[in-house]
Amino acid sequence: MIMTKPRIAIAGASGFIGIYAIEELSKNFRIRALCRNLPTTNSLNSDVQWFSCDLFNLKEAEIAFQDCDYILYLIHSMTKGSRLTQSTFDDLDLIIADNVRRSALKNNIKHIIYLGGIIPEINYGISRHLKSRNEVEIVLTCSGIPLTCIRAGIIIGSGGSSFQIVYRLVKTLKIMTTPKWTKSLSQPVDVNDVIQFIKLCVGNKEVYNKVIDIHGTELISYNELIIKIATLMKLKRTLITLPFFNLGLSKLWLYIITGIDYYTISPLIDSLKYDLKANHSLYFNNYIPNPISLNDSLQRAIENEEKNEIKPRRKTFEENKVRTVQRLNLPMGWDSIRLGKEYINWLPKVFFTIIRSKVNNNIVRFTFLKINLLTFEFSDDRSSTDRQLFYIKGGLLVIKKDYPPARFEFRISPHEQSAIAAIHDYYPSLPWPIYRIFQASFHKMVMYLFNKHLIKIQNKKV
Structure with a gap:
């Protein structure tokens, strides 16, 4: 008797994490890869089904999750889809999370996994970006469906926004004036460790209704991360920290230098002023006892970035919607x-x-x-x-x-x-x-x- 693999819907399948997740999870699951615009080439993997879906549309979301067992939630509304979006990204996140909640209930989903961000120990006055990610967790919890919240700081991998920002700075500037927030600490984790942990969590009752912080091997400041990347790229870079260099100037500066969309940069920078240390990591430490070292992770990401020659995305707008x-x-x-x-x-x-x-x-x-x-x-x-x-x-x-x-x-x-x-x-x-x-x-x-x-x-x- 041939056993049918369970099906997992990946919301945000065309993004950085989604692409890595499809490749690994398709070994054990049938994949329904949700995205707004279907890729131009079909997957050669018969277990991967690309599915066009606008998760702002509840009816489409209900259809998208039909016959699925699990949901991997990777959506973060940091880009504007319509030509005029009159909203804050946290309200957009709220609608999508609520649509996923309602649709998951209607389709009897067994387990939801949400990849969010590490919340600082002192969460008073945290950024809207981190508040929004926390709010998505709360909304998904309201479904009553088992939920696993995986929280990460910087995820290292070619194509990831956080890594690309630092990589392009190092590649472009010999002397960098850095703002005060670059002294904040984080524990960058390799994208492959993230995906392996997600894979071990899907349908795993041990992690139902758990919040789990994931992390890499080093606790490091952004300044130190810049120097480490420069060293691996065999480039000499000088950093000068300016205390009066505020967040607003940082966003504008990074947008001009890196070419990454401002609406993506802005919420990310708002969150970088905090130390993002992993605290609730028992399950991650048990399941991934030997995370990929930061040096190996950065080296691989640099090589892939250089090989793929990823260019800044151009701004794309839909018709007058x-x-x-x-x-x-x-x-x-x-x-x-x-x-x-x-x-x-x-x-x-x-x-x-x-x-x-x-x-x-x-x-x-x-x-x-x-x-x-x-x-x-x-x-x-x-x-x-x-x-x-x-x-x-x-x-x-x-x-x-x-x-x-x-x-x-x-x-x-x-x-x-x-x-x-x-x-x-x-x-x-x-x-x-x-x-x-x-x-x-x-x-x-x-x-x-x-x-x-x-x-x-x-x-x-x-």
Whole structure:
């Protein structure tokens, strides 16, 4: 009797860790590799299935996880997918994590593994980047499905953002003025050790509902790491630390020198000012007793980087598509149904009925001087008490009136007293510069005022 391998879905399969994970995990599992854009060449491995999926879309996520046993979660929203993304990366991370949570429950997933970041011992005032990674852990925990949170600092490997930043600095500059945060300590771990540990964790009940810090062989500062890479590359480099070199200047400087996308660099740099020491490492030490040495790890990464001649990615934007996400205060006792109704009733009042809302069965129209601006169609079958979904079906401000994924939603956060209001895959009809200056700014103001309105309601209850 031929035994069928279990299937693991890899969310973020086309990224740095994902590519390494596919190669190793396909030896023991069937792989469903999730990505937005399918690779141009198909995998020769029959156990690897590339699957196009937008994890901001709950319906697509539910389909993507069908017939899967496990999920490896590698998503971090540090790049902007739509031409205009009116949101912070932590709110984008929240939506994706919640979609994975909901979809995993619907598909009876047995185990989720999440690769996040090490949280500093003193977590007061930590960066939004690290807070977001911690929040993703909490949201996934709300599913009740066994979760293993693997936390890492710098992961060494060709193609990894953290390594590429340092590598390109060393390669480009003979004299470097470094900011104060480069004295912070970390324990860089080799990407192959990361993948081997993930492999040993999948479906392993011993690590269910555990938080595990993973690490390399050395505790080292970023300055020391720069010098070590320079030595291995046989380059002489001089470092001058400037205490007044703040984080903002660091981001701009690194963006100019390395060519790596600013939205990727920014949250990474915000996290580098902390010592990132591994503390909860019992299982990692037991499963990976002899981690790859830092010198061997760096040497391999340098050789691969030079061989592949990886160039900075060019900025790529999708067509004139919009995503906006705002986190809202949620009055106690409210669900998404009441929240949606409050928004529809509140909007005309705050704008003195200049903008009107008209509800007819499942259709909501927003009008200005009797001109239909937007038409929403309520989706009864895709809505619940913790999520209200409206498809954007028409109106003067919509250019693609029959584009199915265009939608507006309210959803309740599973882990805190808040809600998310989001527009996805919306194509505005206004010329792009005019849309950005006027309509996008107007929407941002509207959601700000609506949030203030919700805070007032909550304060009255208190």
